Amino acid sequence: MALPKYTEPHYRIWHYFYLFVCGCVFFFLIAPLFVIFPLSFNAEEFLVFTDGMKRLDPDAFSLRWYNDMIYGTKNPWGLAARNSFIIAIFATLGSIILGTLAALGLSSRHMPYKGLIMAILISPMIVPLIISGVAIFFFMAKVGLAATHLGIILAHIILGTPFVVITVTATLSGFDHSITRAASSLGSSPYNTFMKITLPLILPGVISGGLFAFVTSFDEVVVVLFLAGLDNTTIPIQMWTGLREQLSPTILAVATCLIVLSVLILLTAELLRRRSERLRGINR
């Protein structure tokens, strides 16, 4: 953003001030994440930068907290990670299937009461989580699914589907329906048309919705706090307990792993978004 030569001085100052403010905001957004990184390699048990770390003394750094995370006897991170992945994967699959079907129905121009139904379908996204948590807990307790994996998976499907519905509906808004008509006029069955024509085209939307659903489930604490028993502890629950009781560097090791995971998810989401934008561009 180079300024043209004729810019007046006061505007020039204003412009640099604006860039400075932007820089500060970006710093505020991203810097906190980078604090966790070095501290998770701390050799000491404190959550501050020791003098050794400031001098970049190799002895001040260690992998002991990562060791503790994986092999530590006190820390149920292994169980929590397994539970988290199982729950998130099934919740994502459920959300994708239910959400995509619903989005297909909603984008049909024959759909009656579109507005009302859309409002119901995305309501879990608007209702504050704490209220969803209370309501879902009452339901799960009544049907005897509290403190079971299935109960948590169902709860996360509820929270995850709105994202899939929204992203897939958005993808379908640029979808050329004459392609599917062409397929059926060539003798393809509706199932075949969906699998061979529609699905590959809306796949970026489906996957990015699925990513949202996965992250929602993987990072969800409030509802799980109400629902989880001792056997269904998840990573967020363990972090929550750890942060409430005492901040140990092991949590930072876990947090670092989670940041790495989110970088991977971010890259996938970005690639998909670009692909889907390209595809939509062609369709227009």
Place this chain on the structure above:
Amino acid sequence: MSSETGKILTTDGIPLEESLKQSEKKNKIKAFLLVAPLLLFLIITYMIPIGDMFSRSIDDKMVTNMLPKTYKAMENWDGKELPPEEVFEAFYLDYKILVKNKTAGKLQTQLNYEKNGFKSVLKKLARKQKKFEEGNYKEQIMKVHKRWRNVEYWRAIKRRAPSYTYSKYLKGIDMYSNEDGKIVQVSEDRRIHRILWIRTVEVAFFVTLFCFLMAYPIAHLLATLPMKYSNLLMICVLLPFWTSLLVRTASWMILLQQQGIVNDFFVWIGLVADDNRPEMMYNKTGTYVAMTQILLPFMVLPLYSVMKTISPSLMRAGKSLGATPAVAFFKVYFPLTIPGIGAGCLLVFILAIGYYITPALVGGASGTLISNQIAYHMKSTLDWSFASAMGLMLLTGVLVIYWIYNKLVGVDNIKLG
């Protein structure tokens, strides 16, 4: 189409109009069947339970079910003078069963809510009633404690006759209905909920404001920079967006602690003395700072997506027509970004008003919000009906905001990422 010219028929011999209607109907059913699984699933597991919260929050069957005979006998009592003998007898019989089933304690607590000092009176009756003789219960009960002669206590029982109550909602705004059935405020030192409501709205409002003030410039920068730079900077927004909420809260806990980096920095630049480091966590400051950073991406993304669509030539046109940059900005650019501002503010405000995790971890006592109170009643006091009532009050607030927003801006332009 008139009948004289005859109807257009399809090859099957069915009138075209009818055939079209049929296929239309078929398509409608097909579309609906696709939506049906999710719709049913959500209605059963989500909508009905929220409705269930409502019935739970007004449910007051406990006392009604504990004193069935008493309430039947009380139907004809006008409440002006002491009730007749039948009521006393019915109450004795009901209470005897409760004492036998060891559930009298619940009734004592419930009626004590209604009238202070009821508990001791009922406890005494529980001890004495074993020696009661048949007949003339009015005299016998009144002999146990002189308060049974006070009609106030009987009125208190009668007030609990309906099987529903709105008292939990009154409690949520620090009010209650007193002995005369008037709605009054609780004493000043016990008004905790109203403070929480005000604080919740205040925090949500200021977090939204801070987010807006910080997001607007960077969204503008992202939208106007050339693609290759803006994509790089976009990562600064998207990485926090995709990172676990708990990780981000944890990083703030490290930064804001008394020996933390922010305090170190303040000491280093000489803003505060080393032995006088301010407490930045476990109070409102911590809640504000952490929530603003966590919710900032939700403001940036809708703003960005709107600003991206505004053509830069509009500003140039304004300037070429003689507007100063400031005027061009406020008259041309700013009004065009209003849908983005609306969407961002709505998202952030609604998320902030129901925030639970971050205030619970960095908020301390002075930074907790209404949702922390709901969770507290769900998990600690187990007063689920009160938690439901507060939850529904919060939900109503959110829906009202949503409705206003929908009227003003329209919900359709909310975008994700």
